[in-house]
Amino acid sequence: MKNYYFLFSLLILLALVSCKKDKPTPVETSQSYVEITVQPTYNSSNLFLDSVYITTEGYKIKFTDLKFFGTTLKNGQNSLAQVGFFDFALSGNYFLKAEQDVNLFSDLQFILGVDSLINHNDPSTFSNDSPLNISNAGTMHWGWNPGYIFISVEGKADTLQDGIENYDHNFSFHVGTDDFLQTKSFSAINWVKTASNTHTFALQLDLFDVICNGLDPIDLRTEFLAHSSSLQTALTLKFGKNFKSALTPY
Amino acid sequence: MKKWFFFSSLILLISCNKDKASYLPTPTAVSIPSHFPQMLIPSDNPMTEEGIELGRFLFYEKRLSADNTMSCATCHSPQNSFSDNNQFSVGIDGIQGNRQSMALINLGWEDFFFWDGRATSLEKQILEPVPNPIEMHQSWKVTAQKLNADMVYRNRFFQAFGATIIDSTQVAKAIAQFIRTMVSGESKFDVMYKYENGLSLNTVEQQIFTTIEVDEWAGYDLFKSLNGADCFHCHNGPLMRVKKFSNNGLDVTLTDLGRGAVTGNSNDNGKFKVPTLRNIALTAPYMHDGRFATLDEVIEFYSTGIHASPTIDPLIEYASQGGVQLDAQEKMLLKKFLLTLTDLNFVNNPKFKDPN
Numbered sequence: 001m002k003n004y005y006f007l008f009s010l011l012i013l014l015a016l017v018s019c020k021k022d023k024p025t026p027v028e029t030s031q032s033y034v035e036i037t038v039q040p041t042y043n044s045s046n047l048f049l050d051s052v053y054i055t056t057e058g059y060k061i062k063f064t065d066l067k068f069f070g071t072t073l074k075n076g077q078n079s080l081a082q083v084g085f086f087d088f089a090l091s092g093n094y095f096l097k098a099e100q101d102v103n104l105f106s107d108l109q110f111i112l113g114v115d116s117l118i119n120h121n122d123p124s125t126f127s128n129d130s131p132l133n134i135s136n137a138g139t140m141h142w143g144w145n146p147g148y149i150f151i152s153v154e155g156k157a158d159t160l161q162d163g164i165e166n167y168d169h170n171f172s173f174h175v176g177t178d179d180f181l182q183t184k185s186f187s188a189i190n191w192v193k194t195a196s197n198t199h200t201f202a203l204q205l206d207l208f209d210v211i212c213n214g215l216d217p218i219d220l221r222t223e224f225l226a227h228s229s230s231l232q233t234a235l236t237l238k239f240g241k242n243f244k245s246a247l248t249p250y
Numbered sequence: 251m252k253k254w255f256f257f258s259s260l261i262l263l264i265s266c267n268k269d270k271a272s273y274l275p276t277p278t279a280v281s282i283p284s285h286f287p288q289m290l291i292p293s294d295n296p297m298t299e300e301g302i303e304l305g306r307f308l309f310y311e312k313r314l315s316a317d318n319t320m321s322c323a324t325c326h327s328p329q330n331s332f333s334d335n336n337q338f339s340v341g342i343d344g345i346q347g348n349r350q351s352m353a354l355i356n357l358g359w360e361d362f363f364f365w366d367g368r369a370t371s372l373e374k375q376i377l378e379p380v381p382n383p384i385e386m387h388q389s390w391k392v393t394a395q396k397l398n399a400d401m402v403y404r405n406r407f408f409q410a411f412g413a414t415i416i417d418s419t420q421v422a423k424a425i426a427q428f429i430r431t432m433v434s435g436e437s438k439f440d441v442m443y444k445y446e447n448g449l450s451l452n453t454v455e456q457q458i459f460t461t462i463e464v465d466e467w468a469g470y471d472l473f474k475s476l477n478g479a480d481c482f483h484c485h486n487g488p489l490m491r492v493k494k495f496s497n498n499g500l501d502v503t504l505t506d507l508g509r510g511a512v513t514g515n516s517n518d519n520g521k522f523k524v525p526t527l528r529n530i531a532l533t534a535p536y537m538h539d540g541r542f543a544t545l546d547e548v549i550e551f552y553s554t555g556i557h558a559s560p561t562i563d564p565l566i567e568y569a570s571q572g573g574v575q576l577d578a579q580e581k582m583l584l585k586k587f588l589l590t591l592t593d594l595n596f597v598n599n600p601k602f603k604d605p606n
Contacts, residue, residue, distance in 0.1 A: 049517075050517040064517075064564055065564070120448075122285065122447055122448075122449055123287075123487065124285055124286055124287040124288075124488060128287070128288050128290060133287050134287050134487045134488065134489075135287040135288075135359060135493075138486075138487075138492040138493045138494065139483065139484075139486070139492045139493075139494060141486060141487060142474075142482065142486070143443075143446075143474050143482050143486050143487065144474035144475070144476075144482060146446065146447055154564040154565065155564060156564060167560065168570065169570070170562070170563075170564035170565075170566070170567060170569065171564065172564050172565060172567060225567055227476045229476050229477075231477075
């Protein structure tokens, strides 16, 4: 009889143990990440979309959209990421984050735009989490090129200076097509440790320097539209050059 | 004692087994055209054959409305490419809404629903029309009671979700699964898109390719031209839309704040979701308030009828001139292209028809 009780108790114990789910064993993570952020500014003050700023000509302007791609990010032979994407309205200061060893990237070079090697790929074939996938690229992919808009800056300008805010001009700068690709480089980067496993390189993009560039300013009264077409080559080049020089370490 | 011991042991062994009831839904995948991006399926509502079929029944189920006269298909009719040819849909109490019913096409790729984007998933969108007093006007509690009283539905819900009590969440999930299968990608435009992107055409597509008229190609060029109709900024890619809210210059004074009423941001006033142009010939009337009855009116609007306002989309580049100023020939070509977006295989797909 005692044997039955013992066997019975043992059976209950086994059944209870067997019904328990395995507990996951905590795993030590050793991943390290690098991230790049971009802070848009206007004359060195933080910029906000849909806020009013003044150009050197006295025009009131508002920026409504601000996006750009960077691709083939690397330091020599060390690849950091295929693509980074800045969309101020949607993602704030985020440009990219990648699992990488920060020590490999004291310097950094990338293409300001979408590398011509992938610019004309079927935009549906990029992975779902890639900003190049047509689902994510959205307005940044052109059917007519076909290819991506590398840089997109849109907004409104009131160039009449009559005291009435009527924003008589929309402006829209869309830089794309392989001819307008540029490269951007940074040396001796000051990566800042922003989390236990993350180092951040903060960039600044000063839109004042893009529009009111001391060397080659853009007059929004007459220069408000550039889509990289053959008739707009000069303005597209100027805008792209100003944009590139306005992107600096923060 | 022996009997007690064996009986107890048996119960213990049984208690460790999984449920044996026959809830075994059949996983399935949405058929996606080769030139489309992948569709992201929510992890809490995987596609199953039973779920899709249940969703199809529910889409056409009039008991979702208080007087059993109205189903989803009433305002999203297959012959109108799952939209409503009335300017405003009328609910069971005879009350009109103030926005046009959107066409249900390729919604599996959308992130925002309704003209103002207030629903952030298909499942959430589906929860709204049933209790809405100007639409189906029936509480979800009553709806669930009606469905729970139907043995066939109880069986279908069990097969799809393992549910013995039907609730609104499962209804929404099932209809969402069905709607995700409603993929349109077999129009003449699709062949044009694939051709221009260097994608291979299958035998059927090659045959369609030979039927594309010069005027249709010219209309497509105009559609994409920066100095032509300039439509592509907002209607782009295989889905023929971009994910954004836009004020396209319909009014000087805004009577419907659209997205602005959702976000509370005055910079969003007058902005509405950019809709797909797929099957545009079948989805009249047009715009969020259905103000244009024909494609000709729409083309005329973008050509000469644009009104500037504080939140007008900067991409409406010729707003200061009233529009893109197309001549009669250009309007004709543009319309010819827009007609290539018609996908009759989608509209006539028996899998999307009323199962009853």
